[in-house]
Amino acid sequence: MTTLEIETPVAEDELQPSIDTLLQRVRASVVQVRNRARGVGAGVVWQINGAVLTNHHVVAGERGPIEILLTDGRSYEAHVVASNADLDLALLEVQQVGPGALPLVAVGDSTSLRVGELVFAIGHPWGQRDVVTAGIISGTGRVNIPGYAEPVPYVLSDVLLRPGNSGGPLVNANGGVIGINAMIRGGDLSVAIPSHMVIRWITALERIL
């Protein structure tokens, strides 16, 4: 008969509990965005009134209701309030939800990112729910976008992204969302829209609306 040996940690592990706490908190605010036309993507609960942020390309062309699924199993109907193809951002309004029913994500400072900083991505690659990938900030770049006088910054990271991650958050070591994952460049470079650009876009929308 064989005996099983239970492995004993060499030292008190402090790293894993802090990752657990971080992911548990962020996961509650990450949703799956489903529509009939283009399949599934991810999103984050961005504002107190239940507004959900995702990529434009996740909801582009969708006129009917969009389904929002939370980690805890709740699902809601939502519709597109605003969308910008150049920034690849879309804001969804969730219907029939009371204030505070959707847990808000913490927004981190994306104006002073450092290359090498740890980041986590949460999304639903190929439809698999709540998958976590980790990596670092690989760099930043800038791109010209119509309607913006200055080139718009974007965030590069080496986290593994696949279809279904789009619209999901890129989170720093403090649990703050510093970007919205949008695409993969050259096979292995992940591109995210920095949070401060999201804030600028939403602030400008509010002025118009």
Added chain:
Amino acid sequence: METSQNILGMLSGQLANAVERVGPALVLVNGRQRLPASGVVFDHELIITADHVLEREEDLSIETHADQTMAAQFVGRDPASDLAVLRVPNLGLDPAPTAAGAARVGQLVLAVGRPSSGGPMASLGVISASGGPLRTRRGAAVDRYLQTDATPYPGFSGGPLVDSMGTVVGILTTGLVSGTALAIPTDLAWQIGRTLSQQGHIKRGFLGIASQPIYLPAAQRGNLTQERGLLVVRVEEGSPAEQGGMLIGDVLVAMNNQTITDTDQLQAILAGGVVGQALPVTVLRGGSVQTIQVTVGERE
């Protein structure tokens, strides 16, 4: 609503510090048509980079962390290790900090490069393997190498693989084995770099024999314990081997007091700066062990 600094935050900050620390010694290298590559300051006014990213030996330049473009002179190259050296007069940058001790499998590392003027880029991984010697059909030949799963972004070749302290553990290249991120360990890379800065190329030893590995039956090993050796099947006329007295039919079993059981081991010894030296060569001849002296020549 961000939490206060925890161990995860400290690790994150340390990785960013590592990139920042190596940054001033990390340069962009302009030496080919398509996108630039990376290089590392390893000595006074000297930059080590990858050989395959230099498509020309003139009209070379570098860009520093301070966005300064400076003309660079070609100093030397070694296609076998995919390393090359440039000299930048009045560079004014300190050599990169180097890691003490050998890299360990599983150790966290960052691949860092400067493929564009927009600041350094980095990817995270671990040392996946540490091995050597490496020889490929395409001419790669290095004693030791490191392998990593950190993503080698375009333009990263010639840049450093650094540990979590920001000290260099190796020079990264995808040119030795196409598409695979390998690094030449710092001590070896710096040694090759210094040799290149002194003589422009690496002298590789030459014996002038053709050989094949064979199994040695127990009764034919003399008093040796090794089971394999190299059977000499040709000795070139006028070669160092002929002058030293090697004969067809000899079984080469050791050189410079190092056991030889395959051709990689022989090549590794010949690549180790032994040109011009008279080395003891141990052979099995007629069932008995004999040691002769061979003065190693230089491969053209």
